[in-house]
Amino acid sequence: MNKKAAVIIAVSLLLALLGVVLSVSVGASGMPLDRALNGVLGRGSAADNAIIQGLRLPRALLAYLVGACLAVAGALLQGVFINPMADPQILGVSAGAGLGAAVVIAYGAFLGQIGVGVGAFIGGIVAVLTILFVTRGGRSAMSLILSGLALTSFLSAISFFIMVLNRNKMDQIMLWTMGGFTAVSWEKVLFLAPVAILGFFIALAFARNLNLISSGEEDAWHLGVDVERVRRSLLLLVAAMTAAAVSVSGMIGFVGLMVPHMVRILAGPDHRGLIPCSFCVGGVFLMLTDTLARVLAAPLEIPVGVITALLGTPFFIYLIKRRSL
Amino acid sequence: MITVEGLGFSYGEKPVLEDVSLCAEGGTFTAVIGPNGSGKTTLLRLISGYLRPHKGQIWAMGRAVEGMSVRDLARQMAFVPGTLTNQFDFTAYETVLTGRNPYIPAFQKEGPADREKARAAMERLEVWDLRDAVASNLSAGERQRVAIARALCQDTPILLMDEPVSNLDIRHKGRALQVAKDLSREGKCVVSVLHDMDLAAVFADAVIIMKAGRVFAAGPTREVLTEENIQAAFEVSAQVEMEDGVPRVLIRY
Numbered sequence: 001m002n003k004k005a006a007v008i009i010a011v012s013l014l015l016a017l018l019g020v021v022l023s024v025s026v027g028a029s030g031m032p033l034d035r036a037l038n039g040v041l042g043r044g045s046a047a048d049n050a051i052i053q054g055l056r057l058p059r060a061l062l063a064y065l066v067g068a069c070l071a072v073a074g075a076l077l078q079g080v081f082i083n084p085m086a087d088p089q090i091l092g093v094s095a096g097a098g099l100g101a102a103v104v105i106a107y108g109a110f111l112g113q114i115g116v117g118v119g120a121f122i123g124g125i126v127a128v129l130t131i132l133f134v135t136r137g138g139r140s141a142m143s144l145i146l147s148g149l150a151l152t153s154f155l156s157a158i159s160f161f162i163m164v165l166n167r168n169k170m171d172q173i174m175l176w177t178m179g180g181f182t183a184v185s186w187e188k189v190l191f192l193a194p195v196a197i198l199g200f201f202i203a204l205a206f207a208r209n210l211n212l213i214s215s216g217e218e219d220a221w222h223l224g225v226d227v228e229r230v231r232r233s234l235l236l237l238v239a240a241m242t243a244a245a246v247s248v249s250g251m252i253g254f255v256g257l258m259v260p261h262m263v264r265i266l267a268g269p270d271h272r273g274l275i276p277c278s279f280c281v282g283g284v285f286l287m288l289t290d291t292l293a294r295v296l297a298a299p300l301e302i303p304v305g306v307i308t309a310l311l312g313t314p315f316f317i318y319l320i321k322r323r324s325l
Numbered sequence: 326m327i328t329v330e331g332l333g334f335s336y337g338e339k340p341v342l343e344d345v346s347l348c349a350e351g352g353t354f355t356a357v358i359g360p361n362g363s364g365k366t367t368l369l370r371l372i373s374g375y376l377r378p379h380k381g382q383i384w385a386m387g388r389a390v391e392g393m394s395v396r397d398l399a400r401q402m403a404f405v406p407g408t409l410t411n412q413f414d415f416t417a418y419e420t421v422l423t424g425r426n427p428y429i430p431a432f433q434k435e436g437p438a439d440r441e442k443a444r445a446a447m448e449r450l451e452v453w454d455l456r457d458a459v460a461s462n463l464s465a466g467e468r469q470r471v472a473i474a475r476a477l478c479q480d481t482p483i484l485l486m487d488e489p490v491s492n493l494d495i496r497h498k499g500r501a502l503q504v505a506k507d508l509s510r511e512g513k514c515v516v517s518v519l520h521d522m523d524l525a526a527v528f529a530d531a532v533i534i535m536k537a538g539r540v541f542a543a544g545p546t547r548e549v550l551t552e553e554n555i556q557a558a559f560e561v562s563a564q565v566e567m568e569d570g571v572p573r574v575l576i577r578y
Contacts, residue, residue, distance in 0.1 A: 205431045205432060214415075215415060219404075219409070222373060223423055223426045226396075268414065
């Protein structure tokens with residue numbers, strides 16, 4: 001890992017600490033820092049403790065983990081497809097995971113959080129396989145994006161169909177399509193944390209292979225990389241990380257597109273730095289964005305997916321313009 | 326060394342190679358020439374193991390290519406592509422260093438010995454001064470020399486090159502092929518697809534002429550690069566004169 005990457009990681013970890021403090025002290029009932037910190041440590045009033053420990057702290061952590069998962073998934077997709085425009089949302093992996101989650105919520109609610117996660121994973125895998133099948137002939141940036149767009153429309157349509165059939169659960173499913181952290185629990189944090197951490201280390205093990213694949217598939221093969229095997233493993237990993245994130249927070253777009261891009265500009269394209277940096281920056285980015293989502297129109301909350309889309313769409317258009325696709 | 330026996334390959338219905346047999350020894354520089362579409366590049370990709378043959382057998386260093394893992398193959402054979410592609414901004418040095426990949430386990434970094442090999446390879450190809458430049462910003466010729474340096478850094482007994490010097494200027498064409506020739510003198514088995522018959526005549530010990538997916542002629546350079554062979558394989562009229570034991574080919578268009 002180069003020096004720039006190390007600096008980015010150090011800075012983003014520091015920001016994450018400050019972000020947690022900020023995130024737990026602002027909100028519908030604002031608290032001065034000392035009260036918020038006492039709440040974190042469980043030394044505040046009963047009401048403060050409940051708000052901080054039951055709501056704000058898990059929410060901050062959950063946002064961090066979701067941001068980290070999505071950013072790493074985006075970095076992996078961009079490397080695997082040698083395509084800087086790839087992102088779990090754009091390629092339809094999120095929509096697949098969303099549909100899988102919706103099916104479980106509608107018809108298998110008794111399966112709990114793990115069940116929703118597994119449903120989302122299966123949906124994500126189906127989406128990945130579909131994209132691979134549709135773009136078999138050639139994977140230009142444009143064909144990937146258009147296939148992802150079509151797939152997202154199709155899968156979302158099915159999700160809406162399920163919603164209509166299950167009007168009593170519509171609110172719950174709607175949350176998934178908006179993408180946000182209104183329903184948080186420690187259960188979700190404990191579900192996502194192992195996936196995020198394990199996924200991160202697996203991704204890191206593939207970092208050098210990804211560097212090689214990004215300089216051309218055939219070249220990578222001649223340098224000893226079993227490209228198809230690496231691609232299959234990593235797409236499975238992307239499906240798992242995206243699904244885990246989507247199953248706790250719904251579909252939050254563009255994090256996986258923007259974060260690896262920003263990191264690549266600052267720290268270079270080496271995946272050995274890019275993956276850890278994406279994890280840390282993605283986490284702190286979504287945590288801060290979610291804090292913003294809570295205070296921007298307080299006491300109303302904006303789903304954080306709305307904000308990432310507002311930031312991400314102009315970014316996406318800028319990328320299209322710059323690469324003149 | 327490489328042995329190929331009864332090789333057959335087709336893309337879909339269209340046969341590209343039929344009944345190709347050949348042999349390339351360690352310590353020699355073998356040039357593969359032939360008209361466009363005669364199957365030269367496909368032959369090289371088959372030897373490297375990247376494509377699987379539909380018929381026939383290939384051995385590299387005494388082992389059947391079909392049974393070897395990708396990593397094993399990359400320790401036996403390095404491949405220099407016609408153009409170096411790179412979507413992201415890796416530097417020339419980082420690109421050359423990737424030649425060490427087949428030797429490094431998953432979580433480990435390149436060691437000092439690997440870095441030394443990369444430096445030596447870059448100095449030999451005269452691209453050490455370009456080490457910090459982004460590879461995709463280099464000129465076509467510089468990029469090509471980086472690609473050759475990467476293969477050198479891979480340090481394999483076999484070196485396969487697919488039109489390695491087509492984008493280079495005259496001086497660097499000669500320099501790069503001289504390096505390849507020197508490597509063959511150090512014991513490597515070098516097989517290169519070449520466009521330019523004159524370069525094949527000067528640098529190659531042996532020449533294989535491909536035509537329509539078959540070996541048209543093969544053997545020592547002097548015996549293969551004859552007026553009759555060139556006229557029949559390329560369908561042009563040619564005149565060959567010997568100069569210090571090296572055939573000089575004059576093509577009349």
